[in-house]
Amino acid sequence: MHCPVLLSEALDGLQVGRGGRYLDGTAGGGGHAAALLQRLGDRGWLLALDRDAEAVGRVRARLAPWGAAARVEQGNFADMDVIARQCGWERVEGVLLDLGMSSDQVDAPERGFSFMNDGPLDMRMDRAQGRTAADLVNRLDETALADLFWRLGEERGARRIARAIVAERARAPITTTGRLADVVARAGGGRRGRIHPATKIFQALRMAVNAELENLEKGLEAALRLLTPGGRLAVLAFHSLEDRVVKQTVGRHVPRWESLPAGGRRRLGLEPPVRWITRRPLRAADEECAANPRARSARLRVAESVSAS
Ligand SMILES: C[S@@+](CC[C@H](N)C(=O)[O-])C[C@H]1O[C@@H](n2cnc3c(N)ncnc32)[C@H](O)[C@@H]1O
Structure with missing residues (x-):
């Protein structure tokens, strides 16, 4: 609740x-x-x-x-x-x-808002609305992804993380929160203090998906x-x-x-x-x-x- x-x-x-x-x-x-x-x-x-x-x-x-x-x-x-x-x-x-x-919303893994629970990479507040987070992660080019992470996540490692995502998705589309969180964690170099490196990336994607x-x-x-x-x-x-x-x-x-x-x-x-x-x-x-x-x-x-x- x-x-x-x-x-x-x-x-x-x-x-x-x-x-x-x-x-x-x-x-x-x-x-x-x-x-x-x-x-x-x-x-x-x-x-x-x-x-x-x-x-x-x-x-x-x-x-x-x-x-x-x-x-x-x-x-x-x-x-x-x-x-x-x-x-x-x-x-x-x-x-x-x-x-x-x-x-x-966060506690429901099937909504895809949280990197703590594995689920589909969705993040739409209104599920009748079009683009999911997976659509953005798999379709935006590297520059657009980096720009999104920088603008809406204020993520300093935006370029590095975007590059890692593009390399990873070339192997197979990234469709789950768990896999995205792993890619970000590997590219982001682990935890900064108490904050998981995927926090800002997930925030940026959620804000973009829901405008x-x-x-x-x-x-x-x-x-x-x-x-x-x-x-x-x-x-x-x-x-x-x-x-x-x-x-x-x-x-x-x-x-x-x-x-x-x-x-x-x-x-x-x-x-x-x-x-x-x-x-x-x-x-x-x-x-x-x-x-x-x-x-x-x-x-x-x-x-x-x-x-x-
Ligand atoms: C932090 S919660 C609100 C919690 C609420 N005040 C309570 O006490 O339970 C934010 C809610 O706003 C909704 N929301 C976010 N953006 C919205 C928008 N543009 N229009 C309508 N609802 C929106 C989300 O779906 C979410 O359910």
Whole structure:
């Protein structure tokens, strides 16, 4: 079962206590969603989305006790404003995004997210969607693979690892997580500290397969369009690439003022305007990190939509 990270901090940030309509764009195991509904009581509604059909099934069952107050749909959070409108929602009081993969996904070897359990090299969150990690590993040329590992994994040995993969796949296509992890471990020169050398390579492939940064940028824009003035957006990121997209995409909506040569000033920044509630990302306390290792890398940012004036 997935253990939600920075749970009360995220719900506090969303000001769930005031009630209204909330959207959870990453339902996962339903941990944040259930706690949000609990806090809402009979003062509001939740629409929960996930790209992963299996997650949707699990969360539907988990949220069933809330009846019509909770609705769970399969969908990409990049389209959350369209999906919300299809559900009859024009505006929401809060949007939550808890990025990355859930423990349910990582722990299922057949999903191919983990190098700890051998399984098919898949990594698609939405299994109806086309390209798998095996497609990328076996079809991209060496330069494109190296570029991917460098860009999305920040892997310093990107070229060396790409070369080793291309040599290995010439013998037979690489179709399992175990075989890829072995190739990377041999090319990467063993463990660096506590981190397995395949960690960054698997992260890069997962992000590419699911177009995670592109969806994140679109999802943040969609969330800001959906928020009612005073509404809140809370985003949990788990590595610097994600956090940078959150900071920059939302940051472009924070108004700045430019003095005009002829006097006066004009406002710069995208519509709708927002303000940061968190000046710096919130991190999990030591106790939470000890209980849930995933919390160690979590960064929570919260922004509020402000009325245009
Ligand atoms: C970290 S888990 C969420 C866990 C959840 N907050 C909980 O408490 O159980 C992230 C989930 O987001 C989903 N996801 C990732 N990208 C998505 C996207 N673009 N649209 C919808 N769901 C997405 C994944 O399938 C995964 O189930």
